Amino acid sequence: xxxxxxxxxxxxxxxxxxxxxxxxxxxxxxxxxxxxxxxxxxxxxxxxxxxxxxxxxxxxxxxxxxxxxxxxxxxxxxxxxxxxxxxxxxxxxxxxxxxxxxxxxxxxxxxxxxxxxxxxxxxxxxxxxxxxxxxxxxx
Numbered sequence: 001x002x003x004x005x006x007x008x009x010x011x012x013x014x015x016x017x018x019x020x021x022x023x024x025x026x027x028x029x030x031x032x033x034x035x036x037x038x039x040x041x042x043x044x045x046x047x048x049x050x051x052x053x054x055x056x057x058x059x060x061x062x063x064x065x066x067x068x069x070x071x072x073x074x075x076x077x078x079x080x081x082x083x084x085x086x087x088x089x090x091x092x093x094x095x096x097x098x099x100x101x102x103x104x105x106x107x108x109x110x111x112x113x114x115x116x117x118x119x120x121x122x123x124x125x126x127x128x129x130x131x132x133x134x135x136x137x138x139x
Contacts (some may be wrong), residue, residue: 036061036131040059059090060116063115067103075095085123086127
């Protein structure tokens with residue numbers, strides 16, 4: 001029974017991963033990308049007339065890629081807030097997709113991509129955010 005349950009979980013997680021990280025013809029594999037926390041900002045979404053919309057806090061996260069033609073695949077994040085929502089810990093893991101043409105292309109600078117991550121909604125102040133890069137911590 002445990003074997004069947006394990007197989008079902010593995011199949012479901014593989015299906016979920018393939019839905020978010022679709023490999024293309026030139027892709028050769030996946031690797032964990034390193035991330036760095038950028039700007040944390042409060043924004044109010046565009047609301048339709050006569051609607052109430054809550055402000056949202058986002059963080060810009062810079063993803064460092066290994067090759068010039070590599071791309072960001074799956075970005076997984078979870079935010080832990082303290083009780084008064086003044087401090088947040090952003091736990092994040094980014095999977096990058098390696099492209100075989102990256103080996104023959106030379107970059108002037110290390111390739112980076114900017115990802116926007118939701119920290120918290122319905123708040124009126126941006127919390128102090130600490131980044132926990134799950135890829136670099138080996139978790």
